[in-house]
Amino acid sequence: MYISAQKAAQIDALLMGDHYAFSLEQLMELAGLSVAHAAADYIRQQWQHAPPRVVVACGPGNNGGDGLVAARHLHHLGFHTCIWYPSGARSALFTALLTQARALRIGVHHTAEQVALRRCDVVLDAIFGFSFDGAAGVRQPYRRMIESINDSAAPVICVDVPSGWHVERGDVHEVAIRNARALVSLTAPKLCARRFEQRGGAHYVGGRFVPPSLCEALDFDVVRYERERVITRIA
Numbered sequence: 001m002y003i004s005a006q007k008a009a010q011i012d013a014l015l016m017g018d019h020y021a022f023s024l025e026q027l028m029e030l031a032g033l034s035v036a037h038a039a040a041d042y043i044r045q046q047w048q049h050a051p052p053r054v055v056v057a058c059g060p061g062n063n064g065g066d067g068l069v070a071a072r073h074l075h076h077l078g079f080h081t082c083i084w085y086p087s088g089a090r091s092a093l094f095t096a097l098l099t100q101a102r103a104l105r106i107g108v109h110h111t112a113e114q115v116a117l118r119r120c121d122v123v124l125d126a127i128f129g130f131s132f133d134g135a136a137g138v139r140q141p142y143r144r145m146i147e148s149i150n151d152s153a154a155p156v157i158c159v160d161v162p163s164g165w166h167v168e169r170g171d172v173h174e175v176a177i178r179n180a181r182a183l184v185s186l187t188a189p190k191l192c193a194r195r196f197e198q199r200g201g202a203h204y205v206g207g208r209f210v211p212p213s214l215c216e217a218l219d220f221d222v223v224r225y226e227r228e229r230v231i232t233r234i235a
Ligand SMILES: NC(=O)C1=CN([C@@H]2O[C@H](COP(=O)(O)OP(=O)(O)OC[C@H]3O[C@@H](n4cnc5c(N)ncnc54)[C@H](O)[C@@H]3O)[C@@H](O)[C@H]2O)[C@H](O)CC1
Pocket: 011, 012, 024, 027, 028, 031, 059, 060, 061, 062, 063, 064, 065, 066, 127, 128, 129, 130, 131, 132, 133, 134, 135, 136, 137, 138, 139, 140, 142, 159, 160, 161, 186, 187, 207
């Protein structure tokens, strides 16, 4: 069930290829919806009385896009949410996601100072996913972003991969998210999720839309989902 970075990229390419014809918009919406449901489930178990502010930290790629979608769904689920997005939108899709968030009065910030992260916040880490390459370290402004999340000691819920972790080998780099409490794997857990589970973190999987023929073609399994749920907790 645990897959390599290469297989994760192959799954995405096949989903968006001629045979299955999903659009990136569709996949991101499904991913972000699953992330919001998993984050809400985790937060409601941990903070029964005073739900925290959720700071959604978004990186420059599609993992960041999942974060932008999740921020909107978390708002609809009743959470106080803000977005931390240093790169700004780089395509019409991301511009639309920001417009949708702003229309809900979700704050969109560029710097750590504007976000003013506090220990009582929860961070949704959507900085890097399965395309992270840590061989030459983390480039700015994301190095600073990860360091200030670590300095805040706020608990972190990670989208697909804890940012800065090696997608397969886990927490082996100098700059990486340290206070990861929960992980939401998308479609199938990446190999680093094994290390995450060994540390006792809560592990959810989302993405209840993958055609069985695609699993067969690429030789991987998906988790079982109960009733009408879009996420399942596996650890
Ligand atoms: N199948 C699904 O369920 C879907 C999952 N999705 C999410 O997409 C990400 C993968 O997205 P991708 O755009 O390929 O890459 P990332 O977001 O992981 O990051 C690429 C981004 O980061 C920059 N970068 C890479 N290494 C570094 C570094 N060392 N320092 C600084 N910056 C770095 C790179 O230049 C790019 O800009 C997956 O994990 C899911 O979360 C999709 O939503 C589609 C469906």
